Amino acid sequence: MTTTQDKNSQAAITPGRALQLLKEGNRRFMTGRGEERELMAQVNATRGGQWPFAIILGCIDSRVPSELIFDAGIGDLFNARVAGNFVNGDILGSMEFACELAGAKLVVVLGHTQCGAIKGACDGVELGNLTGMLARLKPAVEGTSSPVEAAERTSANGLFVRDVTVRNVRMALSDIRERSEVLEALERSGAIRLIGALYDVETGSVEFLD
Ligand SMILES: [Zn+2]
Known part of the structure; x- marks a missing residue:
């Protein structure tokens, strides 16, 4: 991936290959063998257009920057x-642009361990606009059964938090398929693939959820 994507290289990438590129990139990241990139040369190469191969829906968490953890470039x-x-109408519109109009082949919903938003939702945190935002995560909290019966359903319970995090990723994937006819049709035709993933902030590893 040292060279930038162009129209032809993007067209040649299948959804399966796009997933492989992300897996290989995360492996390079974890082993400290990231590809050398002249970022300003990539800026120059992409000034006339962009042909990305994937869209990542991730958290704002400062420890989960997609281009770094997948060793990707401009x-x-x-x-x-x-x-x-989580998914909302604006995110879905962005994904539809990325895949239908700009040719991306893979949609990744990327949750992560130690997520403050997930923990906040587990604990029922209320604060300004955060209250309404965390309400979007409530279905994942409420739909998750405790790993151990009668165990605490709060952020103090690491197993519970992890289960909520994975469930939240899977619910986002369901939301995409249910609420976007465009993306659902692209997936059904094999033009794109949707997949969930979990990033571990302690190891740098991305685990894809099939
Ligand atoms: Zn987070």
Whole structure:
């Protein structure tokens, strides 16, 4: 990925290959073998257009920057970021642009461990506009059964938080399919693939959820 994507290289990438590129990138990141990039040369190469191969819906968390953890460059990835990586109409519109109009082949919903938004939703935190935002994560909290019966359903319970995090990713994928006819049709035709993933802030590893 040292060279930037262009129209032809993007067209040649299948959804499966796009997933492979992300897996290889995360492996390079974890092993400290990131590709050398002349970022300003990539700026120059992409000044006439962009042909990214994936869109990542991630959290705002400062520890989860997509281009770094997937060892990607300028013009490789679209990013939508909101605390708790949930879907709303604006995010769906952004994804539809990325895939239908700009040719991205893969949609990744990327949750992460130690997510403050997920923990806040588990604890029922209320604060200004945060209250309404965390309400978007409530279905994942309420739909998650405790790993141990009668165990605490708060951020103090790490197993519970992890289960809510994974459930929240899976619910976002369901939301995309249910609320976007455009993306659902692209996935059904095989033009794109939707997949969930979990980033571990302690190890740098991305685990894809099939
Ligand atoms: Zn987070």
